[in-house]
Each structure stands twice: as structure tokens, then as C-alpha cells.
Amino acid sequence: MTYPSPTQIPVTLIAGYLGAGKTTLVNKLLNSKKLPANTAVLVNDFGDINIDEQLIKNDSQVDNVIGLANGCICCSIADDLTAALEQVRASGVERVILECSGVAEPAKARQQCYYPGFYPQACIVLVDAQAHDQRCDDKYVGVLARAQVQQADLLVVTKTALNSQFQLVALQPSVAVEDAGCLDLVLGWQAQDFAPDVHGDEQQPHFAAKTWRITETVSSDAVRAYLLGQPQSLQRVKGYLQTHEGIVEVQQVGRQIEIHARPQLIKGSQELGLVFIGYRGEELPQQAPLF
Amino acid sequence: MLTLFKARSVITMNDSLPRASAVLVRDGVVLEVGEEATMAPWLRGQDYVVDDQFADKIICPGFIDPHLHPSMAAVLLPMEFITAMRWKLPWGEVEPVTTEAAFDQRMATLVAEKDPQQPLFIWGYHQLWHGAMSKTRIESIAGRRPTVVWHRSFHELYMNSSAMEMVGVVAEDIKPGMQINVERGHFYEGGLGYAINRLNPWILAPDKYAAGLQRLKQVVHHGGHTSIGDLATGMFNFSAEAEALSQYLEGDDVPFRTRLVAHGTVLTKGGVPPTQGPELAEALQQRNSHRLHFGRHIKLFSDGAFFSQLAQLQQPGYIDGHSGEWLTTPEILEQHIRAYWHAGYQIHVHVTGDLGLQLTLDILQKMQDEKPRFNHGFTLEHFGFSTPEQIRQIKALGAQVSANVYYLHELSDSYSQSGIGYERASQMARLGSCFNAGINTTVHSDFTMAPAEPLNSMWVAVNRVNHAGDVMGATECLTPHQALQAITINAAHVIGMADITGSIRSGKRADFTVLDQDPLTCDPMSLRDIGISATVFEGKVFPLS
Structure with missing residues (x-):
């Protein structure tokens, strides 16, 4: 089967340190019914992925792919992003949401999404209100935790209930994960520095x-x-x-x-x-x- | 039947009897090493032969490389080598090629000599020596013959137009911003993945892979090894690799045994909790055969690749201010280590920078606080950068070191210029300090990161001469005796085989490496040129011409 002349497929990256709530957000997106049709959600593994059974297409789990009733797929990449991108491209997907590893640097991860046929639409970085300040001083991952925030296009603050005093001092757009409209912002976010010549889907609001x-x-x-x-x-x-x-x-x-x-x-x-x-x-x- | 091997000298690496002139072997096991005169009680009334083919040679314990990667080597070895450093391969020594013109000349020779129906894969290019590479440059020599030139680091490659056509690179797909330059035929980082996905049918074709493993077998024999460690079994695919290894690295014609150490994160991939890792690792032992052994060992990963300057460094870091990377999230590394520590495993952790090392030592300290263990064999693999204070910690925590000492030879010059500065570059592979502290220390090749030649590793460890000819960190030099320990008995301890190999004594397997010259008395600068005339694996002689 051949698909129409390939427009570039936008990739929204979900990054942030271990425990920041990436998988929780991905589960929310998968269960929200807000995902546009033909979205591929790429996760590292299915370990904590939790999709409402009614949303899963019957008998649709083959190897590393779970099919959803709305035409989307959830796909585990198991350490080989490029192979997963090849796979979703061949299956006619129109947009990708990519869950990054907890130690991924957004700038490098974004660069990987300039894979032929794809472009990075935005890098969303989740910040754990409870752990972030302490983590920034950690001798092993302090540099990384600060870089993740600096390199974000949109910050999503999580676990605010556990630390209502938390202030993320960064002059970057940010939203709390509990805010109404957070999922729309995540899905529609468009990085400032990249304006692709073709938009995959004009129906979607682009923030x-x-x-x-x-x-x-x-x-x-x-x-x-x-x-x-x-x-x-x-x-x-x-x-x-x-x-x-x-x-x-x-x-x-x-x-x-x-x-x-x-x-x-x-x-x-x-x-x-x-x-x-x-x-x-x-x-x-x-x-x-x-x- | 007993066999009495005679030698000019036998170096036993057993301190209680360091030298001898004969070894008596039965059924692949040493009955006695010493002098022929004292062996009479064994021989009385027995059939035996005197094997004096090594009468003017030096018999050493069989060499051991405790860390290499047969599966990766199988992918690389079918390629042609054009390298700035010397590589002694069984099918011919690769002479150093250190200029742009010499690279092109060598490429032209390959084009003329190799089967014109087959694409040409070349490995070893480095801009520092070989100048800028491009599609046009390849075409000026190889023309329409599909040709791929792979960088020494593996992180980039160049193709000519025919190679791009052959593998199906679609020029319209390539947009600015991607790590691909079609004009130059250059694929790097993310773009390299695009190229490899298309090259896989050629480089991973079963017949190619099989041929690669056959070559690996020759390389291991040629280096004088009788035992090796595969330090990340399953890096591509567990069952496919295990089957290929049992097909090609098992059998009477294989002159070495392999300790298989499973890739811990691959073992539990797909969201399996780390706590279940030991159970999965235990099951792998059902695959064990005479020469291929999973033991209670596991491989885990801390910080990034040394060759790519992605090692995690403590202050002041890299000169240009970039930072290294974590291969595993520190908390997740700790979860894995905890699972295997409590299950009683020997844990091998890939550490390259002093921050990656510190993380690993801090986790080991926690484990010792939780559940103290002696003789646990926790091994720090690669051991690029370290500090003197960390040497004390390693000793106190009971860990051991398996170092890629070759980093010092190939990289210390360039890393002192553009990397980390002279002081730290000259103290890569701080091995003298490890020996002084009484830490069990070995060296490895991480083949194909370094040549799988223990005598070459020994040469670097003893002389600490880099490729520019400078001695780096002279006080960290090993004595020839220490370096020979490193590639024999100490390596045997690291792969958990010291009970059967690593030295020559009564009761151990008859694993020998037979040398033309004495490595403990020769000029240290000639160590890597010592001829290896044969290996003996479990009593059977495998000649090397």
C-alpha cells in the first residue's frame, strides 16, 4: 500500500526527569479522547501504560503496538527510536507524541526528531513541583535537571498539590498539569523557532x-x-x-x-x-x- | 594419555612457583607444573608423550580478554579496515594509514582487489588523519561501486551516490536541520540511524553475520586468548545472539571459552520491573554449554561513551563546557544494582567518567550498608577517568577494575588538546594506583573499541605511550609482571573463572598461550610485537602460524 506524498509528520516530545509524571500525562492523553485520529504515541515500554479497555481495539496488540478504537496507536520503542519512526511512518500515522527517557536532554531529543519525514513540533518538559528544586542541586543530575527546563518549549508543572509554594523561576511558558486546557496546550503547542512549510492538520489549534x-x-x-x-x-x-x-x-x-x-x-x-x-x-x- | 609439555620457560602466574620448565597434562587438566624430574610419580606405569614443540618457547597462562563484544565485532569484521592505528588481524596486519593521500590510495587498492559485484564497506576513517570525507571524494576513487566509509567512532558514515541508491535513500525526504548532508553523503547521529535502518539488510544479513562470527573466532585465537568475556550478551537480540554464538563459538574447533554476561537493561526491557531481573538472568543458565557460560553475572550501565566525550565528569568537566550523558537514569541504575546485589550476583557496571564512577561507588556504598557482602566481585568496567580518592573507595568497598587501557594510547593526546586538558588526560586508566592499593585489576579491549590483542593492552599498560609518542602519567605504568597478571589471573577473577584458568597450577585447565619471547624480560617497547606461536585450550594445541 502506498500513502499520499509524505508531508512531514510533527512530533511532540514529552520530556522531564524520572518521576515528573510523563507516563501519567501519556495515560491521560491516551484516555482523553482528545488525541487526533492517526496519532502514534511512542513510549519506552508498556510497563505503566494504562489504557481503558473500551478504547483498545480488540486483539490489536501485536509485538510492540497497541491499536486504539479511534485509529491511534501506542507503540513501544525499546531503545530504538529510529526503527520506531520508520515503523509508524510506514503505517500512515499523521502525528507523533514521543515519551522521552528521564535522562534525555530536550535539545538532543529534539534533534533526533529531524528524522526524514518528521519534524519536532514542540518539546514539553514536565517539572515535578515537589522534587525539582532539590534535584537541581543534585551532584549527578543537577546539570541535567536545569538543562531540561532551559531547553523546554512548554513547561508543565506536576504534583503542585504536594508543594503549593513551588515557584519555577523560568521565563518560559508554563502550565500546571491540573489546569483545564493543559492537554489542549500540550497537543497544540508549536515551538517558536520552527515553522514547517506544511502543517499536518489545520483542524488542530496551534498554540x-x-x-x-x-x-x-x-x-x-x-x-x-x-x-x-x-x-x-x-x-x-x-x-x-x-x-x-x-x-x-x-x-x-x-x-x-x-x-x-x-x-x-x-x-x-x-x-x-x-x-x-x-x-x-x-x-x-x-x-x-x-x- | 598424559602429555608432558616442555618449554624454555613456563611463567605460571602462581606466586608460589613463578617459573617452571614443564607442564604435565591429562584430559585437559594440569596434573603438575614444575621440573620433569619431579614428575616421575605421575608417569610411572602410564602411557605418556613428551611434546617438545615448545621447547624453545615461553608458555604463559592462556590470555583472557574479560570484556569484548562478539556480536558487534561480527558486524564490523566483514568490513575493510583503513585505520590510523595498527590493527593486527589474522588475515593480515592493517598498517597505520595517517594521511589523506594514503587513505585514498588504500581505498583504490581495495576497489581494485575486491569483488566488483559486492558493495565496499570501509571502517576506520577519522578526519584528524584522513582529511574531510565526502561523496565526491569516494566517487573519485570508487566511482559507481556502492561504497560506505564508516567513521572510527561508529557515530557517522559517508556513502557515495550508488550506495545511497542501493539502500534507498530518498533525497526528497531529507530536509534542512536533519543530521544528514546528502550533498556530501554524510549521515551522523540521528541521521546515522536513518542510514543504518537502510543498511541493515547488508550488514546484518545472516551470512554476513555468520562470516563475521567466524572472523571473530579467528581474531580471538590470533590474539592468544583462551577465555573471553562477552560483556553485554543480548545487546541486539537475546535468542538470535545466543543461537548464533552456540553455533559458531561452541565445538571442538573453538579454542576458547566465553563468559556470557547478560545486558541487564535489555533483559528487563518492555517494562519488566528490575526486581524480576535476577530471575530472568537465572533462567539464561539453562543455555550453558561447555564453552559458553552465563554465570551469576550481570552488566549494567552508568555514563556515556568515552570515544564520544559523553563520559560524565566531575568539576571542572570538559574544556568546551559540554556535559556528558547518563546511559541509565541514576535512580533506575540503583534499582537494578539493588536487585542483583541482594540476589548475590557479580555486577559489572560500565563507567567511563569520574562522575559516572562516583555515582556507581555511592550506590555500591548504599548496598554495602544495606547488605554487607565480601568477595562480591563488583567490577568497574572501562574506567576512563578516576581520581586518587576514588581508588581508596574502590579498595574499601571491595570492588575491582577492568580498564580499557587503550584509551590512553589512542585518545590521551587529542583529549589533552580538545577535551579535558593534559593533567587529567595523562591520568586516564589510573592502573598503577589500583595495583598499589591492592585492587584486583585487569585490562580489556572492548573489541572493537581497541584491538583484541592482550599483548597490545599489556604494552600500553607498561609503557603508557600515546600515539604521538609521549609517555602519559609515567607513575601509573604497570610492571611487566603486573600487566601479565592483568591479562591472565586477574582477568580470570573478573569473569569468575579463577578456579579453572588464569594461571598454570595443578588442577587447573591446561590453557596456555605460547610466546616466542619472554614478556617479563624483553624490552617493554617490544611487548606488542612478540610472536604467538600457538594457544593450548584444555590441553589441545591450536597452532598459529
């Missing part, structure tokens, strides 16, 4: 983010006024700003804006700025915000 670094001292009221003036399609805004009252954290979800003082949080100016998240890249601020 985008724009980061502006802002080091000037600003007024909280002006910030609030500016944010209220942004288009409805803007989903979220987050960031840290130097105001006349000190450093504040800015959070906006929908039309709800919160600005809190965070005096101890920021050490240097490199984390100051705002991240805007929305459906359409062109509707995000194209120029540095002026307050």
Missing part, C-alpha cells in the same frame, strides 16, 4: 508563545491596563517585572489578572519579562510592550 524581556521599572497599573487591552485570543500571560514596589509576578489566565509581590524570587535581570501564550502567533504582541 504559540512570545517572550519579551523587560528590564525597565514599570507601574503595576500600567501593566494591568496593557493586559486588559490584549485580544481575547490571548490565553495566558506570565512573567516577572521590576515595579516601583519591587519585583512582582504576573499571571493572567483568560481575563483574570493577578500581580503579586515576589521580593526574594529574582536574583538577576535575566528572568525579567513576560511570556504571552495564544492560539495565533500573529495575535501575540509583535513589539515589546510599553507600559
Whole structure:
């Protein structure tokens, strides 16, 4: 059987250290009915994969593939990503979600997804609110844990209930795994730095983010006024700003804006700025915000 | 029937009787080593022959390489070697090729000599010596003959247009950003996987693989080995590998035995919990035969490849600031080690950098706290970078060292320039310190990472001369006697066979390596050139011309 001229297949990477909740998120996606048809979910192994029986196509498990009733597949890669990519490409899959190993560096993993016929759409990195800060100081994996965050396109914070005080100081788009819409963000996330010539599926919303670094001292009221003036399609805004009252954290979800003082949080100016998240890249601020 | 082997000298590696002139053997077992005169009580009333073919030779205990990879070697050995370093192979010595012109000349010779109907696979290219490689360069010599030039590191390769057509590389599929440059015929990292997936029908074809294992058998014999360790059985596929090994590395014509050490993470792949690993490993012993033995050994992995500068280093790390990688998530490595430690296994862990080593030692410390064990044989494999403080820890924890000492020869010069700096590069393979501390220490080839020639490993360990001719870390040099221990009795301890081989004494198997010169008294710089005239495996002579 031959398939139509191959457009490039987008790959969404799910990375993060051991225990950050990658498999939990993958299970959520598999059971959510949100997966677009013809999605292949590639996991390291089926050990902790848990799919509702009703969603599994009868007798569909052959070797390393489980077929789902909605036309998606879950496929174990067993240490050979390239072989798995060849396999899913031959089966007519239109998009891929790839669960990375806990010690994968997102930048390297992303590079592997420039495999002929594929491109990396986004790298989602899960961050364990309970363990992350301590892990960043670990002598073995501290460097890796920090690199995983730095190299993420979208951060998903997990286990927030176990550490409600957790603050991830990174000027990158982030979302809590419990937030309504998290799965949509994960599935629709589009990395800023890669705009492929062909989109696999125009039906899917593509999220985008724009980061502006802002080091000037600003007024909280002006910030609030500016944010209220942004288009409805803007989903979220987050960031840290130097105001006349000190450093504040800015959070906006929908039309709800919160600005809190965070005096101890920021050490240097490199984390100051705002991240805007929305459906359409062109509707995000194209120029540095002026307050 | 008894056989009395006579020699110019027998080096026993048994400190209680270091030298002798004769060995008496019955049914593959040594009855007595010593002087012919004292052996009379054994011979009275018995049929025996005096075998004096080695009368002017030196008999050593059979050499042991405790860490190589027959399956990987089987893939590589059918290829043609063009290398910057010397490789002594049974079908001819590969002379060093260290210039661009010489590489092309050698490639031209291969094109002229080899079957024109077959694609040409070349291994050993390195830009440092051989200049920039490209599709056009290959074509200027090999023309339309499908030709693949594999980098020495295995991490990249080049193909000419015919090779790309042969394997089905689709140029339209290749987009910018991929680790493939079609113009140059260059495939690297992720792009290498794309190439290998298409090359597999050629390089993994059953007849090729079988021929590769036959060659491996010759290589092992040629190096003077009578025992080897396959230190990651199952790296490709357990049952296929086990069947191929039993077909080609078992039988009366095979002059060596193999300790099979299963690849621990492959054993439990597919989501099997590490706690079930020992049970699966136990079952492998049902496959054991006379020469092929799974024991209660397991192989696990800490940090990344030494040749790719992916070893995990403590501060100050690499000069350019990049970091190494973990092959196993540290917590998962600990889970595996715990399962096998409590089950009483001998655990072999691949460690390359001093941070990878530290992780492994810290885990071993935890295991000793949980369940103290003596004589556990925990072995640190490869042992690229280490610190003097770690030597003390290794000793205190009762671990042993199996080092790829060849790193020092091939890499210490370039790693001191672009890698880790002179101080640490000169102290790779800190073996003198290991011996001084009383740690059981051996050396290995990790073939095909280094030549499977124990005398070559011995030569590097004794002289510590790198390829540029500089002596690196002179105080870490081994004495010839220590280095001979490393490739015999110490290696036997590491693969759990010291009860049957590794030295020549009454009761052990009659495993000998027969040399033309005495490795303990010759000029140390000539060690790697000593001729090997034969090996003896369990009493049977296997000549080497």
C-alpha cells in the first residue's frame, strides 16, 4: 500500500526527569479522547501504560503496538527510536507524541526528531513541583535537571498539590498539569523557532508563545491596563517585572489578572519579562510592550 | 594419555612457583607444573608423550580478554579496515594509514582487489588523519561501486551516490536541520540511524553475520586468548545472539571459552520491573554449554561513551563546557544494582567518567550498608577517568577494575588538546594506583573499541605511550609482571573463572598461550610485537602460524 506524498509528520516530545509524571500525562492523553485520529504515541515500554479497555481495539496488540478504537496507536520503542519512526511512518500515522527517557536532554531529543519525514513540533518538559528544586542541586543530575527546563518549549508543572509554594523561576511558558486546557496546550503547542512549510492538520489549534524581556521599572497599573487591552485570543500571560514596589509576578489566565509581590524570587535581570501564550502567533504582541 | 609439555620457560602466574620448565597434562587438566624430574610419580606405569614443540618457547597462562563484544565485532569484521592505528588481524596486519593521500590510495587498492559485484564497506576513517570525507571524494576513487566509509567512532558514515541508491535513500525526504548532508553523503547521529535502518539488510544479513562470527573466532585465537568475556550478551537480540554464538563459538574447533554476561537493561526491557531481573538472568543458565557460560553475572550501565566525550565528569568537566550523558537514569541504575546485589550476583557496571564512577561507588556504598557482602566481585568496567580518592573507595568497598587501557594510547593526546586538558588526560586508566592499593585489576579491549590483542593492552599498560609518542602519567605504568597478571589471573577473577584458568597450577585447565619471547624480560617497547606461536585450550594445541 502506498500513502499520499509524505508531508512531514510533527512530533511532540514529552520530556522531564524520572518521576515528573510523563507516563501519567501519556495515560491521560491516551484516555482523553482528545488525541487526533492517526496519532502514534511512542513510549519506552508498556510497563505503566494504562489504557481503558473500551478504547483498545480488540486483539490489536501485536509485538510492540497497541491499536486504539479511534485509529491511534501506542507503540513501544525499546531503545530504538529510529526503527520506531520508520515503523509508524510506514503505517500512515499523521502525528507523533514521543515519551522521552528521564535522562534525555530536550535539545538532543529534539534533534533526533529531524528524522526524514518528521519534524519536532514542540518539546514539553514536565517539572515535578515537589522534587525539582532539590534535584537541581543534585551532584549527578543537577546539570541535567536545569538543562531540561532551559531547553523546554512548554513547561508543565506536576504534583503542585504536594508543594503549593513551588515557584519555577523560568521565563518560559508554563502550565500546571491540573489546569483545564493543559492537554489542549500540550497537543497544540508549536515551538517558536520552527515553522514547517506544511502543517499536518489545520483542524488542530496551534498554540504559540512570545517572550519579551523587560528590564525597565514599570507601574503595576500600567501593566494591568496593557493586559486588559490584549485580544481575547490571548490565553495566558506570565512573567516577572521590576515595579516601583519591587519585583512582582504576573499571571493572567483568560481575563483574570493577578500581580503579586515576589521580593526574594529574582536574583538577576535575566528572568525579567513576560511570556504571552495564544492560539495565533500573529495575535501575540509583535513589539515589546510599553507600559 | 598424559602429555608432558616442555618449554624454555613456563611463567605460571602462581606466586608460589613463578617459573617452571614443564607442564604435565591429562584430559585437559594440569596434573603438575614444575621440573620433569619431579614428575616421575605421575608417569610411572602410564602411557605418556613428551611434546617438545615448545621447547624453545615461553608458555604463559592462556590470555583472557574479560570484556569484548562478539556480536558487534561480527558486524564490523566483514568490513575493510583503513585505520590510523595498527590493527593486527589474522588475515593480515592493517598498517597505520595517517594521511589523506594514503587513505585514498588504500581505498583504490581495495576497489581494485575486491569483488566488483559486492558493495565496499570501509571502517576506520577519522578526519584528524584522513582529511574531510565526502561523496565526491569516494566517487573519485570508487566511482559507481556502492561504497560506505564508516567513521572510527561508529557515530557517522559517508556513502557515495550508488550506495545511497542501493539502500534507498530518498533525497526528497531529507530536509534542512536533519543530521544528514546528502550533498556530501554524510549521515551522523540521528541521521546515522536513518542510514543504518537502510543498511541493515547488508550488514546484518545472516551470512554476513555468520562470516563475521567466524572472523571473530579467528581474531580471538590470533590474539592468544583462551577465555573471553562477552560483556553485554543480548545487546541486539537475546535468542538470535545466543543461537548464533552456540553455533559458531561452541565445538571442538573453538579454542576458547566465553563468559556470557547478560545486558541487564535489555533483559528487563518492555517494562519488566528490575526486581524480576535476577530471575530472568537465572533462567539464561539453562543455555550453558561447555564453552559458553552465563554465570551469576550481570552488566549494567552508568555514563556515556568515552570515544564520544559523553563520559560524565566531575568539576571542572570538559574544556568546551559540554556535559556528558547518563546511559541509565541514576535512580533506575540503583534499582537494578539493588536487585542483583541482594540476589548475590557479580555486577559489572560500565563507567567511563569520574562522575559516572562516583555515582556507581555511592550506590555500591548504599548496598554495602544495606547488605554487607565480601568477595562480591563488583567490577568497574572501562574506567576512563578516576581520581586518587576514588581508588581508596574502590579498595574499601571491595570492588575491582577492568580498564580499557587503550584509551590512553589512542585518545590521551587529542583529549589533552580538545577535551579535558593534559593533567587529567595523562591520568586516564589510573592502573598503577589500583595495583598499589591492592585492587584486583585487569585490562580489556572492548573489541572493537581497541584491538583484541592482550599483548597490545599489556604494552600500553607498561609503557603508557600515546600515539604521538609521549609517555602519559609515567607513575601509573604497570610492571611487566603486573600487566601479565592483568591479562591472565586477574582477568580470570573478573569473569569468575579463577578456579579453572588464569594461571598454570595443578588442577587447573591446561590453557596456555605460547610466546616466542619472554614478556617479563624483553624490552617493554617490544611487548606488542612478540610472536604467538600457538594457544593450548584444555590441553589441545591450536597452532598459529
